[in-house]
Amino acid sequence: MANGKIFISYRREDTSGESGRLKDKLEQVFGQENIFYDVETLEAGLNFDQSIAKALNDSKVLLAMIGPHWLKVSDSTGTKRIQKPDDWVRKEIAEALKRELRVIPVLVNGAEIPDSDELPDDLKELSLKHAQELTSSRWNYDVGKLTEVLEKLVTKKPEPTPEPRPIPRPFVPPISKPKSWWARNYLWALGGIVGFLILVGMCVPVEEYPEQEYIQPTEDLPVTGLIDPNPDIRQVDPKGSQIYKSLELKKENNSAPAYVPNYAGKWWLREDGIRSGYFDIVQSGNEFSFKYYLFNVEVGRGSGRFEENILYTTYFEMDENTGNFSFAFQSLNGGQTWEGQTQANQQISNATLSRN
Template identity: 35%
Template sequence: MPGVFVNYRTGDGEWAAALVKRELSARFGADQVFYASQSIRLGEDFSREILSGLRRCEVLLAIIGPRWSGAVDREGVRRLEKSDDWVRREITEAFQCGLRVIPVLMDGIDPLAEADLPDALKRLARCQYLRIHHRSDDLDLPRLVDELVELVPELVTAKAAPPAPRVDRPAEGELRSPVTEFRRALAEPVGHTVTDRVQAAASSVLELLTESRYPVSGHLDDSELPAELEKRLTGYEHDLAPLLRLVAIGVRSGDRRHDDLWTALVDRFLRPSPRDRGAQDVWVNAALYPALLLVYVMGVAAVASDREELVHRLLCQTSVDADGRTILVLRALALRNVVDPRHAAALPTWDGAPPRQALSVQLRQVLSRVFFNVVDGTAFEWAFADYEFLRSLLELHDGAFSSLGEFAVQLDRDDSVIYERNLARLNADSALLRSGAFGGDPAEVAAAWRELRQATRARYS
């Protein structure tokens, strides 16, 4: 019977292991997940049961936290060096039995290095890993489920030994990952299912974005504001996580049938809400963050799919009504209009980035998890930087400049690399200019490029 074995070190990764066990049990059924503290009954031989349970599984998840590698016994000997260490023993047994072994790194743990592992475990450093962050487990855990569904389809269709359904096993149609189902819907010749799924996910998110949950009234002093602002932005990231994943996959597919869906989605999240007299600007501005996240996901996915005309449509042909004025998304969602750079620089865990780049750095980190296994690694880094580069050029062409992303650091050091990488996107025959960007005139691109270089030098030189 296919199954998943959860391997973790006591005193190191319990919270992550427990979350993984709970999520996998809810998706596949508790009988499909081996978790030693709950899968072995009182009085049973734990050594025999662990090895027996492991040999019945298809996958071992090695939960790796900050004490996983350096934990020592009472004599000061590193546990991983001891052949009777159960973490080591389970992993080596999994390799010997031919299981797929997936390291799951907690929070900011560095990838494993062979040099730091005993010979019996060096292979683990060569296994492709996943990450789980305590701030984004609601995104990371469904991603793990999605990966397992694709790697071990039998997890979806496997039946428990008794023919009667178990109360902890969802109905058959609910077992498959929502992301996997969405990918299947994208392949259908008629796209209504895609629209229905995305709009339903958007409605669920919008139900969370209420005044009671995210109030815009009330004032905080300067000492309290940074932590509360960071808490609010993190809340938005968590609430939007499932929707962002669907949007990333949908736009990345390159299917033009759904372009109206993406612009309609932005419109739903940019509808102005009544602003009472007690509203504080910092909270009103932060309320734009969900729309900013959506547009960034769409923009990065569009660039990665060579759909620059969609970037232009989203930023320059979609607008919002505010205070009796019509404002392009390009302007409404300029970074400084969402989070003031002074506030961004003061957020507790955003330190280390200059004020003008702090929000850009945060967006890149958040989106890197959204795009896992959609646009990964270097391809994601380039797509993110290229999107911000194109957005800045479009801003400069439209009028007064207001945003510079993280790419500006590279631009200041070597202003040719990113421009040369985007040359094909900026000529007269490109989809971007043919869609109406820069008036279709390469000379206007050149003028915006000169202004961008000057702006970069003025801010960073």
């Protein structure tokens, strides 16, 4: 237990998505080896009870992820799991309190710390702990505050050592070779050739042609002279069919609709490289409506437009305790993927949309 680990305790029916998202953030700061997350950390075939006890023995802090359904989850008989002695979440937190580890309740999606009379005897101390909130609308800010507390208990992973930059070699100009006669005198040679051609052209006689007179055709006189180089369009085409066809062709070319990609369906949202939910988009030409989900829970809905290759929101409504939200994305590959930004409560994050 040189540096200690961070033990993440959660109930899968309650905060599975948020716990996985928090794990990814903490691994970036403390390293994957310092995070215990039972789904990925335990190997197949190991004794779960013994593995949990060993992980707690190597840990310095336990994060108790508590969502809106943490107390309400029941088994097939209707008994609340938190009241059962063999409930793993209860065993993890009770064992951490017994070992006097730092236990931090993490309240997710508006959950509140349970009252003492709602908890079994071995968990009543949990209601006295100072909690840390995590909300979807200010996720990065809340995780940053939690990370500041954890940095006092667990050592951060070392920064990578930058590779030494090579010492630049001094520039040595190449030694120029002596120019040939042609390279030194080609302008004079070309000038002489051009002057000779001009002199020859002046010596060739120019054949003159008599000026021809334009003859206006009449009913008695057939067209035998020159054609008028600037005819009156009203005489050549009295119905104006040529002008009409020309205008009609330009109208068709100018009225061609702009290309609109197919962007309907389910799009996964990643903010700063971390998956944080998905949009379910219903497309109607340039207009669209959508619903916003955080780990299969609908938390918002709205509408928007596709204009000048940009997909952006014109209206967005979020549920209670989730705050304001908007987005704008642009595609450089015909709607296969999208890149842009999201804004939650005036906090901007780089984001992408992808179907997988």
